[in-house]
Amino acid sequence: MTDASLDEVDRAILRALQEDARHHTNAEISERVDVSASTVGKRIAALEEQGVIKGYRTEIDYDKAGYPLLVLFICTAPITDRERLVRETLGLDGVVNVRELMTGVNNAHILVTGTANDDITRIAHQIDELGFNVSDEILLRNEYNEPSVHFEPDVANE
Amino acid sequence: MTDASLDEVDRAILRALQEDARHHTNAEISERVDVSASTVGKRIAALEEQGVIKGYRTEIDYDKAGYPLLVLFICTAPITDRERLVRETLGLDGVVNVRELMTGVNNAHILVTGTANDDITRIAHQIDELGFNVSDEILLRNEYNEPSVHFEPDVANE
DNA sequence: GCTGAAAGCCCAAGGTT
DNA sequence: AACCTTGGGCTTTCAGC
Numbered sequence: 001m002t003d004a005s006l007d008e009v010d011r012a013i014l015r016a017l018q019e020d021a022r023h024h025t026n027a028e029i030s031e032r033v034d035v036s037a038s039t040v041g042k043r044i045a046a047l048e049e050q051g052v053i054k055g056y057r058t059e060i061d062y063d064k065a066g067y068p069l070l071v072l073f074i075c076t077a078p079i080t081d082r083e084r085l086v087r088e089t090l091g092l093d094g095v096v097n098v099r100e101l102m103t104g105v106n107n108a109h110i111l112v113t114g115t116a117n118d119d120i121t122r123i124a125h126q127i128d129e130l131g132f133n134v135s136d137e138i139l140l141r142n143e144y145n146e147p148s149v150h151f152e153p154d155v156a157n158e
Numbered sequence: 159m160t161d162a163s164l165d166e167v168d169r170a171i172l173r174a175l176q177e178d179a180r181h182h183t184n185a186e187i188s189e190r191v192d193v194s195a196s197t198v199g200k201r202i203a204a205l206e207e208q209g210v211i212k213g214y215r216t217e218i219d220y221d222k223a224g225y226p227l228l229v230l231f232i233c234t235a236p237i238t239d240r241e242r243l244v245r246e247t248l249g250l251d252g253v254v255n256v257r258e259l260m261t262g263v264n265n266a267h268i269l270v271t272g273t274a275n276d277d278i279t280r281i282a283h284q285i286d287e288l289g290f291n292v293s294d295e296i297l298l299r300n301e302y303n304e305p306s307v308h309f310e311p312d313v314a315n316e
Numbered sequence: 317g318c319t320g321a322a323a324g325c326c327c328a329a330g331g332t333t
Numbered sequence: 334a335a336c337c338t339t340g341g342g343c344t345t346t347c348a349g350c
Contacts, residue, residue: 006223014218022179022214027343036319041344054217056180057305060172064210065164067308072259072267086302096307101230102297109230109267113307139260146248146255147215149271150225183326194336199327 006052009033011151013043014053018147021056059145062096067113070143071120073127074136075108081131082107088130094123106135164210166311167191171201172211173309179214217303220254220271228301229278231268231285232294239289240265246288252281264293 006014016029026044030037047053062070077085086098089110097111110127114120120137128134164172174187184202188195205211220228235243244256247268255269268285272278278295286292 014216014223017180017216018218020214021216022175025343037343038320038345039318042317050222051219052222054219055305056178057215057217057303058172058175058179059212059215060176061209061212062308064208065172065308072257086300090302090304093310094307096304098302098304099230100299100301102299141258141260142244143258144244144248144256145215146253147213149252149254150220150223152251185326195326196328196337197335200335203328 008153009035009039010043010047010052012153013040013047015148015151017044017053017056018149018151022058062113067115069112069114069116069120070140071112071114072138072140073110073112073124073132073134074106074138075110075127075132075134076105077108077132079104079107085130085132089127089132092123092126094119108132111140167193167197168201168205168210169309170311171198172205173306175202175211175214176305176307176309180216225271225273227272227274227278228298229270229272230296230298231270231282231290231292232264232296233266233268233285233290233292234263235266235290237262237265243288243290247285247290250281250284252277266290269298 012033013029016024016032026040027037030040033040035043044053062068082100086100086108089095089098089108094112094114095110096113097109099109101107101109110132112120112123114123124134124137170191171187174182174190184198185195188198191198193201202211220226240258244258244266247253247256247266250270252270252272253268254271255267257267259265259267268290270278270281272281282292282295
């Protein structure tokens with residue numbers, strides 16, 4: 001609830017968790033940082049409590065999982081309805097990510113997976129029916145996440 | 159290595175891991191599905207091996223972590239250099255996500271966090287220097303991920 | 317607020333059906 | 334291919350500093 005001013009320990013913990021949230025144990029992390037494993041556990045609990053950590057997500061290769069298509073819809077929603085529309089969009093089968101942009105036009109980017117063009121056109125219709133104006137539909141070649149942003153050690157600690 | 163044809167058990171495991179990759183233990187997952195905990199562990203190891211699971215990432219509230227700005231750069235890269243440019247972009251401090259699009263123009267979406275406009279203009283310059291043509295720079299209002307795509311139970315199991 | 321030890325829980329490995 | 338058991342490791346809690 002308070003303004004979370006992160007110290008060096010918190011940032012090292014976040015970095016480790018971003019690299020691998022499931023296999024990096026508190027004990028392992030406590031070796032990198034110079035605190036005990038129980039402290040690591042309490043810090044993580046506090047970060048979750050404060051909302052700095054929103055969750056632990058599994059990154060899936062949708063291609064290998066049988067969903068080879070990844071399509072980005074560029075859409076426009078009336079500002080007054082945008083929030084509701086975005087919420088409803090997240091419930092559609094195949095939608096994996098939605099970005100709300102601070103722009104009058106093209107203010108929503110909707111990312112969708114599917115097995116075939118049928119899926120994509122179906123979702124295009126659903127998005128349209130919700131009230132979006134779909135202005136573009138682009139096939140994704142690849143997407144990359146950078147795990148350790150802003151949480152690198154301040155200075156090389158030799 | 160083989161084409162991963164996921165069965166009901168795999169999909170239930172993926173769904174659980176997408177919801178919470180750190181706190182959902184094998185034992186817990188084994189209760190949802192009707193298999194033993196050791197089987198869950200082996201299935202997960204296999205999914206990691208096949209590459210269906212690419213990793214376990216921590217979702218961070220960059221605002222609460224002290225990085226209130228989230229900006230999307232719409233860029234164009236020459237197709238021949240695109241792959242290299244994207245790779246180099248991921249190394250820039252503040253870049254959290256990059257999407258490669260199947261389009262001649264505006265074929266790269268680069269998402270960046272920062273504490274102030276200084277950060278953003280700095281990164282804009284860096285992106286430009288790498289060789290991208292930056293055509294737009296949009297402030298993000300919000301971003302949402304949908305954790306349980308395509309892995310819902312086939313039928314409502316009462 | 318951090319540490320350290322103890323209790324309980326979890327995971328990985330091997331052997332069995 | 335899935336299960337069960339077991340040994341080792343991890344997390345959590347709480348007294349103490």
